[in-house]
Amino acid sequence: MNKVLLVGSPNSGKSSLFNRLTGLSQKVANFPGITVDVTSGSLLALPDVELVDFPGTYSLQAISAEEEVAVEYFRRALADPEVRHVLCVVDATRLEKSLYFTLQVIRDAQHHGKLITVLANMADIIDRNNLTLDADALAAEIGAPVLMVSAKSGSGIESIIDRLRDALVREEVSGGRWSETPDALLRGTAHQLAHQHGPRGDVLIQSQTRLDRFFLSGFTGGVAFFGIMLLLFQSIFTWSAPVMDAVEALVGAVGSVVVPLIENTVIADFVADALFGGIGAFLVFVPQIFVLTFIIGLLEDSGYLARAALICHRPLRLFGMTGKSFIPMLSGVACAIPAIYAARSVDSQRQRLMTYLAIPLMPCSARLPVYALLIATFIPDETMFGGLLGWQGVAMFSIYFLGMLMGLIVTGITHRISRVVADDLPFVLELPPYRLPGLLPILRNAEKRCRHFVTKAGKVILSVTIVVWILGYFPNYGADLATSWLGTIGHFIEPVFEPIGLDWRYGVAIISSFLAREVFVGTLGTIFGIEDAEDNMAPLVDQIQASGLPIGSGVALLVFFAIALQCVSTLAILSRETRSWKIPLRMAAAYLVLAYMSALGVFYLVEWLV
Amino acid sequence: MNASAITKTLWSLQAGDAVRVIGFDDSLPERYRVRLEEFGFHPGENVECLMTPGLGAPKLYRVSNTVFSLDDDIASCVLVQMAVSPGAAL
Numbered sequence A: 001m002n003k004v005l006l007v008g009s010p011n012s013g014k015s016s017l018f019n020r021l022t023g024l025s026q027k028v029a030n031f032p033g034i035t036v037d038v039t040s041g042s043l044l045a046l047p048d049v050e051l052v053d054f055p056g057t058y059s060l061q062a063i064s065a066e067e068e069v070a071v072e073y074f075r076r077a078l079a080d081p082e083v084r085h086v087l088c089v090v091d092a093t094r095l096e097k098s099l100y101f102t103l104q105v106i107r108d109a110q111h112h113g114k115l116i117t118v119l120a121n122m123a124d125i126i127d128r129n130n131l132t133l134d135a136d137a138l139a140a141e142i143g144a145p146v147l148m149v150s151a152k153s154g155s156g157i158e159s160i161i162d163r164l165r166d167a168l169v170r171e172e173v174s175g176g177r178w179s180e181t182p183d184a185l186l187r188g189t190a191h192q193l194a195h196q197h198g199p200r201g202d203v204l205i206q207s208q209t210r211l212d213r214f215f216l217s218g219f220t221g222g223v224a225f226f227g228i229m230l231l232l233f234q235s236i237f238t239w240s241a242p243v244m245d246a247v248e249a250l251v252g253a254v255g256s257v258v259v260p261l262i263e264n265t266v267i268a269d270f271v272a273d274a275l276f277g278g279i280g281a282f283l284v285f286v287p288q289i290f291v292l293t294f295i296i297g298l299l300e301d302s303g304y305l306a307r308a309a310l311i312c313h314r315p316l317r318l319f320g321m322t323g324k325s326f327i328p329m330l331s332g333v334a335c336a337i338p339a340i341y342a343a344r345s346v347d348s349q350r351q352r353l354m355t356y357l358a359i360p361l362m363p364c365s366a367r368l369p370v371y372a373l374l375i376a377t378f379i380p381d382e383t384m385f386g387g388l389l390g391w392q393g394v395a396m397f398s399i400y401f402l403g404m405l406m407g408l409i410v411t412g413i414t415h416r417i418s419r420v421v422a423d424d425l426p427f428v429l430e431l432p433p434y435r436l437p438g439l440l441p442i443l444r445n446a447e448k449r450c451r452h453f454v455t456k457a458g459k460v461i462l463s464v465t466i467v468v469w470i471l472g473y474f475p476n477y478g479a480d481l482a483t484s485w486l487g488t489i490g491h492f493i494e495p496v497f498e499p500i501g502l503d504w505r506y507g508v509a510i511i512s513s514f515l516a517r518e519v520f521v522g523t524l525g526t527i528f529g530i531e532d533a534e535d536n537m538a539p540l541v542d543q544i545q546a547s548g549l550p551i552g553s554g555v556a557l558l559v560f561f562a563i564a565l566q567c568v569s570t571l572a573i574l575s576r577e578t579r580s581w582k583i584p585l586r587m588a589a590a591y592l593v594l595a596y597m598s599a600l601g602v603f604y605l606v607e608w609l610v
Numbered sequence B: 001m002n003a004s005a006i007t008k009t010l011w012s013l014q015a016g017d018a019v020r021v022i023g024f025d026d027s028l029p030e031r032y033r034v035r036l037e038e039f040g041f042h043p044g045e046n047v048e049c050l051m052t053p054g055l056g057a058p059k060l061y062r063v064s065n066t067v068f069s070l071d072d073d074i075a076s077c078v079l080v081q082m083a084v085s086p087g088a089a090l
C-alpha cells in the first residue's frame, strides 16, 4: 500500500482537504510503536493510495511533551518505506504562519528521500479578494512544487491527484537544498520568503477586526458570550433530554419484549436489569455527547471558540487552567462525560489535566435527584424575608456553588504545589477568521465521538453494572437486598459511615450509586421498601425522616455527593482520554478521601450548631 | 532628528499602535521565544496592536495577515520599538 502523509499547521484547512481527497471515509491509521490517534483513508481518485492525516502542528521543533510525541510520530512515518510522498498544507493567505513549518517538512522529507508537494490552500479567498501569490516563484525558492488549491471550492484538487499519480512511478529523490540546514536558519529564511511572496491582505483583517470589536469588547462581547454559553448549556441540559428519555424508553421497550421470552428467572432478571440496565446506562449519554460535540464544532469552525477562550483566560489562569477550559467545565455542570471529551480542545497537557480535575466536581445533573431527596428530607420547607427566600432553595444553591468552588480550589492548590513549568504552553492563541461552519464534517465528527464512547467506555460501564447486579442479586436471587452480597458489604463497611451517623443502608446505596449517582435514590427506596422512589420521592422522604436520621448526617451526605467521584462512566472515559487507569483511579481515591473528610467535618459542625 | 525610538514591551501597547519587534526579554524561556518567532514575532517584523479587551484579558496583535492573542506573561517579554513619527515630535 502506498501511503501519503498529509501535514500542516492548525487552521490551514488540512482536515477539509483530507475530507475532499478521501470523501470522509476515515479509519484510524496504524504505525508501529506509536499511540497517537491518526486517521487515514484511501483517496477517492486513487483507491490504492492511503492518505494519512497528521495532527496539526506549528513546528517540528516541539516545545511540550505532547508535541514531542506528534513530531516523533511524523519522523517515524517518514522512515516508513511505504510512505512515498508528503503533502504539506499551508494557508495561502497567511504564509508567514506556515512557511517555517513547511521548510522543516521539506528538509526532513528530502532527508528521507521522500517527494514533497506544498498545497497552498484557500485559493478561493485569494481570488475573491484580488490578492496574488506567485506559486511558481515560491516553488523555485523553496525547492518544492507549490499547487494552488481550495478545499472549499475544490479547485486544484485534480492537480493534486495528477501529481500523486506521477509520483507513483517516480524514483525516490535524495538530498535537497535544505537537507542539512539548521532550524534557526530555516526560521530566518521562512520569515524573509513570507515577506517576499505572501499576499498583503489588509482586507482579510478588516472584517475580522470589526467582528472582534463586537465579540470581544465590554458590553456587546459580554452579552454575546452569555447568550452563546446559555445556548450551549441549554443544548446539553434541555434539548438532549427528550432524546435521552427516548433512548431509555427504547432500551426499556426492547427489554420488555425480550425478557418475557426467557424462561429461566435468573437469566431473565440478568437480562432485564444487568444487561439492558447496563446498556441503557451508557447509551443514555450518547445524545449529550453528540449534541455537545456538534455545538462545539460549530463554535470552533465559526471562529468563536478561540474568542471565548480569550474572554475566560484571565480568571481561569489563576487556577492553572486556560480559557479553553471554560467550555468543558460549563458542560460538566450538565454531565462530566461530554465535558471530558470537550477538554480535548485544551492543547496544553498540563492544563488539560487540571481541567479533568475540575470537571468531576462540577454539579452534574445526576447529582440533582440525590440533592433533591436529601434537601426535601432534611431542610425545612420554610421561607425567610417574608417569603422571598426559601431555605431549600438556599440549600440547593449552596450545594451547587460548593461543587464549583471545590473545583476551583482543588485545581488552584494542585497548580500551586505542582508547578512544573516544563510542560506548560505559552498563551499564544491564533484567532482564526470568522467563517460560516460546514455542517457535514461537524456532524461526522460528532458521530465519530459517539462511536468512540460506545465502543471504548461502553464495555467498562456494562461490566461494572453486571458486577454490581451480581452483588445485589445473589445469594438470595434478588429477594432481599439486605441479605445480598451487596448488603453484606454494606454491613461490613458500616463502621466507616458510622461516624457520620449513617448505617449500612446508606453504605449500600452509596456503593450502588457508583453506577450513576441518581441510583442512590432508587436503591435507598428499595431498601426502605418503596417502589419507584426515583419518580415519587415523598414516601421515601417520610420514611427517612421517621427513621430519625440526624440533620448533620443529611448535610454530610449532601457534601459527600458534591465531592466524591463515584461515577463509573466518568472514570471509564477519563482512562480512555488519558490513556491510563492511574490518573482516574488516583483522582477517585483522592476525591473519596476529600469527600469523606469534608462530610465528617460538616457532620460535627452541624450537630454542634443545632 | 526626526525619528527617535522608544523601547517598550508588546503588552504596554494601546490599540492602534504599530511597532517593530526588536528582541525578547532574557527571562523568556528559549522554547517560548522560538515559538513566538515561528508565529512571526521575529525581530524586525512589524506588529500592530489591534485590541485591548481590558480586565487583563489577552490582547490582540496582528503580524502580517494573522491575528494572535497573547497574555501578559508572554507579551511583556517581547521588546518592541515605536517609531515616534516626525509629526508627533514637533
Ligand SMILES: Nc1nc2c(ncn2[C@@H]2O[C@H](COP(=O)(O)OP(=O)(O)O)[C@@H](O)[C@H]2O)c(=O)[nH]1
Pocket (backbone or CB within 6 Å): A008, A009, A010, A011, A012, A013, A014, A015, A016, A017, A056, A121, A122, A123, A124, A125, A149, A150, A151, A152, A153, A301, A302, A435, A436, A437, A438
Ligand atoms: N474559504 C475557504 N475556507 C476553507 C478552505 N479550507 C478550509 N477552510 C475553512 O477553514 C477552517 C479550518 O479548516 P480545517 O480543515 O478545520 O483546518 P485544520 O485545522 O487545518 O484541519 C474551516 O472553517 C474550513 O471550513 C478553503 O480552501 N477556502
